[in-house]
Structures are given as structure tokens and as C-alpha cells.
Amino acid sequence: MRQSGPWEKPARGILLAVIVLATSCLVRNANGNIGNIEGIDGNAAHATLEELSGERYAGRITGSAGNALARGYLYARLEQAGFAVSTIEFSDRVALNDGSAVLEISTSGSAGSVTACAYRVDFREVPRGAYDGGRADGPAFVLPARDAEFPRGSVLVVAAALYRQEAVDGWAAAGAAGLLVELSEGDTSQRPLWAGQPPGTLAVVRHGMPVLALSREAYARIAAAVSAGPVTVRMASPLRFTDVTGTNLLAAWNGDGGAFTPRLVVMAHYDHVGTDPDGSRFPGALDNASGVGLALSLAEAFARDRVRADVAVLFTDSEESGLAGSHAFAAAPPFPLTGISVVNIDMVGSRADTTYSVYSSGGQASVLLGLDVEKALRAAGIKVKSEYPVPSLDHDPLARAGAAAVSVCEYDTTRYHRKTDTAGFIDPAELDAVGDALYSFMRAHLGF
């Protein structure tokens, strides 16, 4: 199904007319130079995201071959555009999905049966709490209260209302063989990556008790079976935590010819959540090949127009595992972050009619930057609102390090972290409109 946005046909005609007018006349910029203001080509941005969400990039999870291929592709494109490109490495620990995913429920007695549950339909992996994968067999025990006692060796079946991440270690210590948790939010078709570790730290991996999440229906089925008689669970989690090297890509446009002292950073994360045990990928077209595609088009426009200001383009890695790339960058920035502006782009151009958000962490400079970006997007006919404090995107570590930092995000969750997040659900015309608005805003912000 396709929904249309406000920038579709009629508004789009007006927008094109404006671009044609703008490109047909020479504009005198603040520096007194003659410049020819062109916009962003939404089709080009879309071609980039289509490339990065393709088969060979295999979901771009940090540390993988697909992630390195994506980085190589972006490195070459930026260099070709005339940027000086460098890489910044850091340590990360990511949750791979390369073991068995098994959940079998056996009932005994005369009507005894074995039911195999379906991965990504009835259950999924759980990175929260960093419990490494593995197998468990044991009698199912439906926990009646968070601190209830249970026989050692049980596979605990826990309702969403009783689950707390902090309670899990206690259940493991009390001898649970495995844990089946009803999902309170999200969906079994999704693939999360964050293990819940504090920002800028590595997840502390726990062994010995596999954890799986259940759909509401699967939880109800298993709980009902347990109340009817003894149930045995055989389970395996595919999760394996592994230490990897994350790599940010930093590209410098030295537009003023002097020392590289950017006042603007255009940012987007290029990593995504990888693959399933069967090798099928999470394409991550909206999240966040779209932001990377648009940021690359913006970078190419700065170079095309030989904008006489320093601009940094930062493609971060490891956003999906806890903003690790952004944290690493902010911890050792190659130029001062105080007083500079950061526009992070994360999920743009969905065909869904979702209102755009301009997120910030809430500091005055970031909120003011956010209001300016919101105004620029609204003037281009895009439905948008400012929201703060929202610290869960890559702008946050840079804001904490002194920058005015915002994220532009169309938070459409219909395909969020699902295998259906493909390029076909992203609208080139919308990318064009958002790109034009951001490019004009950024040039005005820099005084060019």
C-alpha cells in the first residue's frame, strides 16, 4: 500500500517550479561570489540507499564483511566527490545471530505432543541483558510473581508485566535453565541489537541461560498448556556476542582552504542489524541507508557547488548496538565540537505519511538548531515537529561533547528492523524535497 505525503503531486509541481526558477538565475551569496544554487537529486539519493540495502551488504552489521563493503563504497564515493576521507576505529561488542533458533514445547500423558514454534513468528532472540546463546531443556514453569520461587532447572515462562531486565540475573542465579519472556513491545519479526549496556561501554556477556522472547499468542499458548499439565521445553538461542572493530568514516570538505575547522557536521549511521541464522538479511533501507543516501547527496552538493566553508561528513558505525560509533567519535573528536552544528539524518523518505521529528537532547543550542531545521522542513511542505529530550539517536553523544546537535527522523515503525525494510518503500520525491530543504538550510546556516 502506498500513502502519499504532502509533497506528492500537486505540491511537488510547485516545488519543481521553485527549483527551476532557482537554478535558472544566478544567486549572489553572502561572500559576494556568484553561485548557482541547485538542489539535491532524490533519485540519486535513492540509488545509494538501494545499493546499500542490497544483498551483498548483508544487513551491514558492525564487524561484518557487508559492513566493510558498505564503508568501502561510501569511502570511494566521498573521495570521488573531492573529500579528504579518513577512518576512525573503536572497539565494540555486537550480538550476532548465527546459532540455532529452536523452541519446542512437549506435553506428556495420553494426549502428549511436540510442537515446534516458528522463529520470527512465535519467538525471537533477546540481546537485552547480554545472555549468550546456547541450549536448554527443562520443565516449563510459569512464574506467578517476580520474586516467586521455582524448581532449579526450570525453563521460566514470564509474562511481560513481570519482566524487568534487572530481575533476569536473579533468575539465572536461582537456577533457571532458560527464560521465555512475553514481548511487551515490538514484534518477533524484529531484530534488536542493543544489549542494554550504558553508553560508551561494552556489554557484559552472561553465559549459561538462553533467553528467548515470545509473541503474545505463543506466551498464551504455552501458559495454557502448562496449566493443563506438565510441559517440557527444548530451546536454543542463536545469539553470540563477539568483539569487533567498529569504524567511523569521516570526510572533510575544506571549503575555505585553511585549517579544517568545520562549523557543520552532516551525519548518518551506515550500520544495521545484520542477518538471521539462515543468512537472510535485514536490508535496513529506511534504517539507515536512507539517511546515508541523503547525507552523501548533500556532501556531493557541497563539493559540486564548491561551498567556501569547511564541512564534515560523518558516517557512524555501531549506532544499532548503543550509539557506540558516535560515542567513540565524541570521546576523541579530531576537531573541537564546542559551538559547531550537527545534523544527523536517521530514517528519511518513507512512503508512509509519518510526521518528521527533529530530535534533540534538550540543551538550549540544540533546541534552537532543531527549531531552525524544523522551520526549514515545514517551509518545504513537510509535516514536522521538534521533540526533546530524545537521547536515543547519534546526535546525543555529540551534544554532550558541546555541539548543537539534532537528528532528523521519519520514525515510521511499520518495517522497523524487519526484513521488509526495503528500498521500494522509500520515495525518491520525498528524499528530493527533504534534501533540498536541508541543503538550503545548511548553506544559509554557514552563510553561503
Ligand SMILES: [Zn+2]
Ligand atoms: Zn535501527
